[in-house]
Amino acid sequence: MTFSVEQTSVGPRRHGSAAEAEVLRAHAEDAFAAELAALAARDDRPRPARWRLSPWAVATYLLGGTLADGTVITPKYVGPRRIVEVAVTTLATDRALLLLGVPGTAKTWVSEHLAAAVSGDSTLLVQGTAGTPEEAIRYGWNYARLLAHGPSRDALVPSPVMRAMADGTTVRVEELTRIPADVQDTLITILSEKTLPIPELGQEVQAVRGFNLIATANDRDRGVNDLSSALRRRFNTVVLPLPETPEAEVDIVSRRVDQIGRSLDLPAATDGIDEIRRVVTVFRELRDGVTTDGRTKLKSPSGTLSTAEAISVVTNGLALAAHFGDGVLRAGDVAAGIQGAVVRDPAADRVVWQEYLETVVRERDGWTDFYRACREAGA
Known part of the structure; x- marks a missing residue:
């Protein structure tokens, strides 16, 4: 039995509102909403399922350029074009993307803007730390409802990964190598089988078209919680270099x-x-x-x-x-x-x-x- 996840939110997203102007750091899809809208309006190239833009337009959004009507798209990433093209192409396949590099090479920045351009939402995020639990990747429970009524759909709390699978959107996992190895490996079934079992309910969440995952990892963290070979094989790895000049x-x-x-x-x-x-x-x-x-x-x-x-x-x-x-x-x-x-x-x-x-x-x-x-x- 498959399981659908209802969209949940802490409140409405108020694009362009006065309150948004007071936000210290706006999400990429809000800060660059005008550029994303201009690209979408003039993007006549094929788009993968549930993508807001074509791969060409996503790359243009990150690298910058001038559209036919004179609209200027500011660069979000300054670096080799081929790196961005490979990253975008990876997201258009069924392979997850791993952005690897030393600290300060814009891994988080690139992952945020990729998610914003592809799915229009960069907020589905798992922040990796030494204390990241398995529930952050799979799902958790509302314990009041769990104790009152037992395992049920209403008692389940979906993780960002589960929500992205159900909605066909992009989820981000930051500092993957900071997460304990046993928690990391919960991604193996998700990335290989494109499904997330929920044994307590005898159900599962199957990823719909458009789902993919972007992870970042720090070169300096090698040896902290190295990725298993099984998990590493599920990723296409793109190394972000330091600026050349x-x-x-x-x-x-x-x-x-x-x-x-x-x-x-x-x-x-x-x-x-x-x-x-x-x-x-x-x-x-x-x-x-x-x-x-x-x-x-x-x-x-x-x-x-x-x-x-x-x-x-x-x-x-x-x-x-x-x-x-x-x-x-x-x-x-x-x-x-x-x-x-x-x-x-x-x-x-x-x-x-x-x-x-x-x-x-x-x-x-x-x-x-x-x-x-x-x-x-x-x-």
């Missing part, structure tokens, strides 16, 4: 900081592009273990110094400039944030940071203000 990384940081800054009423990031470029340079050199000119080898700190951390440093710097400065991003606004990102292990990383300041920053033309700001910040 400094220019690409500066572009990513600037765009994302602008988006965050608008919601926080911060100054435009473009006014501090020189400092953004400096943050990116420091992160890339310490991450790569060599200066940009290739002349000086460097020790790398224990942290990842990812693009996401650069975005955080610049956003915090803009807040400092707005509230305690003249609104222009300067070296003193980012110095403490950079030091905090680099020096994660006070014993080892502080030596790396001080050596970098003395051998590279101090001698670099035009970086005197940054050197002084870092020293004043306690380096």
Whole structure:
């Protein structure tokens, strides 16, 4: 016997309402509703079952472009086009998608926008942690009803995965390798048989066309809860790389900081592009273990110094400039944030940071203000 899941919600989604304007971080399908609507209106290519857009339009939404009527679609992901095309194509098949990469390579960001473009809803989400229970992936119970009436349809609480299976939509599982191995493996039957048994009711949920799953995993978490070979075979894996060039990384940081800054009423990031470029340079050199000119080898700190951390440093710097400065991003606004990102292990990383300041920053033309700001910040 199959089992249908009724749609449940904590409240109505109020697109375009005054209340939505006050949301600190809107869901992708709300923040970019105009772009998604423009793409849908002009998308005449074949769409897989229950997809809001064609695969071509989904890729255009992520990578950006200009439509025939002049509508500009802003890039959500700056990187190799083929990576996005493979990810989108995977979702159009019966294979689940695993986005793999080091911290800060936009895995969560990409998964959210993929779900928004494909299904119009990025909120079906399982957040992986060491304490994620099996119920988060399968289903749970309303214990008051369970005790009063026993196992029944009304007592069952569907998980986001179960709801996506029943509705033919996309569900996201974040930080899959953080989830205990025995809980991870509850996905095997779901991904291979496209069914979720409910033995207590003698029923099952069968996935309808349009259902698929996007998982993210962190390269640095290998060995925490490695995926079993059986589960890994159920995924097509797409590795998201770090930005190839400094220019690409500066572009990513600037765009994302602008988006965050608008919601926080911060100054435009473009006014501090020189400092953004400096943050990116420091992160890339310490991450790569060599200066940009290739002349000086460097020790790398224990942290990842990812693009996401650069975005955080610049956003915090803009807040400092707005509230305690003249609104222009300067070296003193980012110095403490950079030091905090680099020096994660006070014993080892502080030596790396001080050596970098003395051998590279101090001698670099035009970086005197940054050197002084870092020293004043306690380096």
